[in-house]
Amino acid sequence: MSSGRGSERVLILLEWLAGQTRAVTLAEASAALEAPKSSVLNLLRMLVDMGYAEREGDTAYRLVRLPGEVAAGHVLQGTLLRRCEPAVRAAVAASKETGFIAVVDGAYVRYLCKILPDREIRYDRNIEIPRRTVQVSSGVAILTGLSDAALADEAARAEAEGLGAAQALVERVQEARAAGYAVTRRGVVEGAAGVAAPILDAKGKVVGALNIAGPAARLAENLDQIIDIVRSGAAEASAALGWRGAPLGA
Amino acid sequence: MSSGRGSERVLILLEWLAGQTRAVTLAEASAALEAPKSSVLNLLRMLVDMGYAEREGDTAYRLVRLPGEVAAGHVLQGTLLRRCEPAVRAAVAASKETGFIAVVDGAYVRYLCKILPDREIRYDRNIEIPRRTVQVSSGVAILTGLSDAALADEAARAEAEGLGAAQALVERVQEARAAGYAVTRRGVVEGAAGVAAPILDAKGKVVGALNIAGPAARLAENLDQIIDIVRSGAAEASAALGWRGAPLGA
DNA sequence: TGAACGCGTTCAGTATACTGAACGTACCAT
């Protein structure tokens, strides 16, 4: 079995660079990796070419980004899922209802995960079916990140498709913006209801939503508590992605 | 100039894996990278061997960690610096005093960076000189992370070295724990003073301190404001490292 | 039931990466 000496070395080099606090020289890196200077030089040059490092003057290299790292304003969905899943698990444990992470995909909401509560009567649906954003609380929560113009466009499109009055949708999103969460008291699925709050990335851009859903009657009984749990969970998920400001609607 | 086809590919593979939300097959990865199956198989096997991915059943691979990624309870200092520097910059801008990030190194505090305020009379010192933890506010802030037993040991050691009464040091650290920050009204450097608060990692372990320092008289004039800025900054830095709870002393 | 298909895996042949030695340059010590 073989993969390259270079492949392994570049990962070791990245780990070592991540541990350095200042720019490093070729000689330092070569010594640290116990590899020939010419080999390490090629690796460093490749890292510069690929945007992971930059040259500092004539003699030093500085790491600027790691592979897969959450860059400002750009979250990879796998990373989003890995970083945010603990917050969803915590919200499911606290609320004892089903939790989801949703992202937007065109005019649809797609679900990255579903976490079921440990109880017998629970809301369980197939998350491979995307939903129209305007029809679910996750979608409404995500729409809070749109500009007013983009929101008006989206609402007009939904109205043209017979999915409800544009004005009503705009109002609903504006309410969600002010409150920091969206509620669907009657979901697409008969008898289900849900609460969702937006997840922000490091720059405060809405990249997804955390959603807790369950039987409508049960959610109605505990709505205030569910709302708190969802908002806390979304704040935790946002923090995990690097957002450091207040949650929406705070 | 050449570094391996494998070296470049493994980074592309990691970026792609970071964007996937579920475990992937060899065939999917091969298609995504537009590379031969046998080549990609070797790369995936190497990632499993190195602990970045794990095999899921017979046919799928899942990313579990990225190179240089902050793992729970273990922050690489370069990553700590890259993640926390923006918080220090913000604190320097707000306070108009000099900011530092400090980490512990044995019985010494070492400084990872110094950020100077944009003003003419400012506190500027050589950060290559480490300081004894017990003698600076950064050190005291970091000592708040010790257990009572470890703190007692450290205090006894400092007393034996003629650096002050053990009891006084223990009390000082306990005050800092309760308050969430430490103040040095008279620093090692004549006429300087400083405020520091601990920086926590994702598991709540103290890994460093954020410190604002300046001329003693000027800090005395604005102490309450500086304290708020330092605590906010340390909370922001901690959040950047994945800590999601309340700051110390909240 | 049998053929076709797709996937994971192997390995001999092909292709290319890796590196040791040497060079040019800058810096330091005498």
Next chain:
DNA sequence: ATGGTACGTTCAGTATACTGAACGCGTTCA
């Protein structure tokens, strides 16, 4: 001013990685 040292860089020769074709297996479809 000169010699020594260390670093970044180059490149011809050396070493090893990469991969196309084939295989075994499981699944699907007619």
